[in-house]
Amino acid sequence: MKNSLLLLITLLCFSLSTNAQKKDKKNKVALDLIAAEPDKELVGETFNRWSIEGSFGQAKGSKPYTDGYYANNPGKFFGGLAFNSFGFGARYMFSPKFGVKANINVDNLQEQNNSGSLPFQMQHHQFSGEGVANLIRLFDIQKQAGRFGLLFHFGFQISRMTPQMGPQDKTEWNGGIIGGLSPQFRIFKNVSVFADVTVNSNVRQHYNWDGTTFSESKNNLTGSLFRTSLGLSIALGKGKIHGDWAIIQDKNDAKLDSLNNRIGEIEELMNDSDKDGVPDYLDAEQNSIAGVAVDTKGRMVDKNNNGVPDDLEKYVNNTITNSTTAATAAATESAVLQLINDGYIAAYFDTAKATPNAASASNIGFILNYLKNNPDKSVDISGYADEIGGTQYNDKLANDRAQAVKSILVKAGIAESRISILSRGEDDSVDKKSEWARRLVRKAVFKVK
Structure with a gap:
């Protein structure tokens, strides 16, 4: 009978051995799932809002011209790539997608060599203020684009035209709209190169671009100018990477990610590892024996409080005790x-x-009873730690755990000479990123000799 009862207690201890977590910690996890999360403006990389830009290229007035004057040499691409435009600007992004920019451009317009045009020269100074849209972020394709970027800009400009040749010596101020596209490529974390194609339209203009003809005020002309340029953009700020490429997530995306994580946690908590009908987050005994009745907290029913589940006790009475x-x-x-x-x-x-x-008391009690009932036996106690922390610290912690169990057994009446302790240090057999898996290797195990 004594051996049969010992077997029953062993089975019970085995069912409880994986329940090494505190109930209050489980309750905290459940409460965390319904706790409100504070709003976050931005998460991820710090967003560099400011950048400065410098560029050079070619500007050409397309219309109007006086007869005999031309903007370019038709036989050469961009008039032989003569650079006659220089610009400097600054950009500020209100958000990862939208911002504003200001630019100053100086253009020197004149006939190209061998173009067949009469000689002319017009100085054109322009200031523009524009809105900016980061099209890569706007269409959410930054991952596919990689180091490439594309900005669209549109706004208003004022300009001054000053002829350098011909009979006219009057300076004129004009105004109108401006817009364009700027493909970009990031070469360093905070530095990128860009190309820009800009179209200017003057709604108030009296000079032809050659500067030889001035219309009366009542006859406003509509002037057009195209500018192509190459430039360098440098981001300013504490961010590690240029603002156009920083990894940024707005608060709504952060909330969605948080909700997805919570759903995953809930699904995990609703698992029923021991298939007793009680979800793990409510289960006080997550390894109850199959077929044994449990209460609402997943604990095996023991109405007479003798430490043996009623279903197992009935089985013993019907089978084992008769053998x-x-x-x-x-x-x-x-x-x-x-x-x-x-x-x-x-x-x-x-x-x-x-x-x-506290969940380990029954297991230590089982070893105590075994050693008392078998005085000729001795036991080795091996302590383990998980991989969190330094190796030297974990070695000492594993030894202290084995020593603590030994001290309990000695104080309970087992001779110290019958107990040896071993430190096994870190147990790397489980995924160190899993909190639940790490709980299973923070342990002390026994070997009877």
């Missing part, structure tokens, strides 16, 4: 030793703690 042969006793003893030496009976510990948690 008293030597073969049955030997088989029971062998099963008990296998459970102990294979690590099914263990003491578990909370993070950075050397004192066994």
Whole structure:
């Protein structure tokens, strides 16, 4: 009978051995799922809002011209790539998608060599203020674009035209709209190169671009100018990368990610590891024996409080207690030793703690009873730690855990000479990123000799 009861207690301890977590910690997880999360403006990389830009290129007035004057040489691409335009500007982004920019451009317009045009020269100074849209972010294709970018800009400009040749010597101020596209390529974290194609339209203009003809005020002309340029953009700020390429997530995206994470946590908590009908987050015994009745908290029912689940006790009364042969006793003893030496009976510990948690009391009690009932046996206690922390610290912690269990057994009446302790240090057999897996290796196990 004694061996049969010992087997029953072993089975019970085995079912409880993986329940090495505190109930209050489970409740905290459940409460965290419904806790409100503060809004966040931006998450991820710091967003550099300011950048300065410098550029050079070619500007050409397309219309109007006086007869005999031309803007370019038709036989050469861009008039032989003569650079006659220089610009400087600054840009400020209100958000990752939208911002504003200001630019100053100086253009020197004149006939191209061998163009067939009469000679002319017009100085054109322009200031523009424009809105900017980051099209890559606007269409959410920044991952596909990589280092490439594309900005669209549109706004208003004022300009001054000053002829340098011909009979006219009057300076004229004009105004109109301006817009264009700027493809970009990031070469360093805060530096990018860009090309720009800009179209200017003057709604008030009296000079032809050649500067030889001036219309009366009542006859406003509509002037057009095209500018192509190459430039360099430098981001200013504390961010590690140019603002147009920083990894940025707005608060709505952060909330969506948070909700998705919570759904995943809820799905995990609703798992039923031991298939007893009670979800893990409510289950006080997450490894109850199959077929044994449990209460609403997943604990095996023990109405007479004798430490043996009622269903198992009934099984013993009907089967095991009626078998008293030597073969049955030997088989029971062998099963008990296998459970102990294979690590099914263990003491578990909370993070950075050397004192066994409350769920381990029954397992240590089982070892105590075994040693008392078998005075010719001794036991080795091996302590383990998870991989969080330094190796030297974990070695000492593992040793302290084994020593703590030994101290409990000695104080309970087991001779110190019958107990040896071993420090196994870190147990790297589980995924160190998983909190639940790490709980299973913060332990002390036993080996009977």
